[in-house]
Amino acid sequence: MRTTANPEEELRRLFPEMVEWRRHLHRNPELSFQEKKTSAWIADRLRGFGCEVREGIGGYGVMAVVRGALPGPAVALRADIDALPIEDEKTVAYRSSVPGVMHACGHDAHTAALLGVARYYTDNRAALTGDRVLLFQPAEEVAPGGAVAMIADGALGGVDAVYGVHLWSPLAFGKVATKAGPLMAAVDDFYIDITGKGGHGALPHQTVDAIVAGAAVVQALQTIVSRSVDPLQPAVVTVGSIQAGNAVNVIADTCRLGGTVRTFDEGVRKLVKERLRLIVEQTCALHGAGMKLDYREGYPALVNDAREAARFFEVAPRLFDREQVEEAEPVMAGEDFAYYLREVPGCFLFVGAGNEACGAVHPHHHPRFDVDERGMLVSAALLIALADDYAGSDKTGRGNGAAEPQPAG
CATH class of the missing domain: 3.40.630.10 (Zn peptidases)
Structure with a gap:
């Protein structure tokens, strides 16, 4: 009408x-x-x-x-x-x-x-x-x-x-x-603060390199969608920001990562969040670094x-x-x-x-x-x-x- x-x-x-x-x-x-x-x-x-x-x-x-x-x-x-x-x-x-x-x-x-x-x-x-x-x-x-x-x-x-x-x-x-x-997808964002031990770039054995730990986290996060999510279920995990260091000869003591997660299914959304948390915790521990994860659930x-x-x-x-x-x-x-x-x-x-x-x-x-x-x-x-x-x-x-x-x- x-x-x-x-x-x-x-x-x-x-x-x-x-x-x-x-x-x-x-x-x-x-x-x-x-x-x-x-x-x-x-x-x-x-x-x-x-x-x-x-x-x-x-x-x-x-x-x-x-x-x-x-x-x-x-x-x-x-x-x-x-x-x-x-x-x-x-x-x-x-x-x-x-x-x-x-x-x-x-x-x-x-x-x-x-x-x-x-x-x-x-x-x-x-x-x-x-x-x-x-x-x-x-x-x-x-x-x-x-x-x-x-x-x-x-x-x-x-x-x-x-x-x-x-x-x-x-x-x-x-x-x-x-x-x-x-x-349209559910939208979650995450921020990861990695804490290491800084030092001279020529003496890496005396440090805990936050950038190396951060790079390992970025790489490991790519396995969530490829190896943990049902291939028939859409999902995206993107690290869009990495901030660390300010000199070429200094090993950074902190590294901050930021990214986004996109899903449609609520079960997949929960799975990705849990896998991300475990990967961040265990990868940082493997490198002797501390971590803090701020995971923010956004729109459904x-x-x-x-x-x-x-x-x-x-x-x-x-x-x-x-x-x-x-x-x-x-x-x-x-x-x-x-x-x-x-x-x-x-x-x-x-x-x-x-x-x-x-x-x-x-x-x-x-x-x-x-x-x-x-x-x-x-x-x-x-x-x-x-x-x-x-x-x-x-x-x-x-x-x-x-x-x-x-x-x-």
């Missing part, structure tokens, strides 16, 4: 504003847990549209409710609003004005697209079935993330289903994709509800040519949208944003990252179609259930 005969036409009318909003956000990025001005700016736009607005949800999160004239379920739609600590190297008029901070993952476009959805729904609430709960979430990029705090503050109170999109530069503009079940795997993924494959071909609708391959990147999917049924989607013609060729988190802004139109149309289809197919008789954020617990 659609709220009007042609939402795509209305979104095209709103598109110039969506581009303006996105470029404003791109010029004025804020890091995770620091999105104070961004949050206020979003809330001002939403109030101007006529939404009911709650600020301070889960920190700098914003929650808006558009109440339909017709009874029905409450459907939540989510966008993330934070930027990354990366210097913007693009030569465009909307380049970041904040040194060392930029929207290098598309969150500015996610936000602008959801603002377009908000405007569309407020303009058409007389034909709207149920409520639409619009979640503008802070701190997606940094664990523990903003989703957990928003949920604790009641952002999903009364919500029956939830959808979110990610503009995805590896996917060509015009394509949309998702899959049932696991789509993002698992799409099977029925809501099926809804995507029913709805998307009505909007786009069938060849534009794809089943996504799982990716080892993480997303804290996973927490919403643990609470209510829903689906997370990839919307193509890559296009060589407009310079959208760089990967996410790259200093020259950009998107084909028309992906915002695709995102907004898809979110509306999914939400309206859910509301139109809902047979439970549920009313407008998202009146207020619910208290934690």
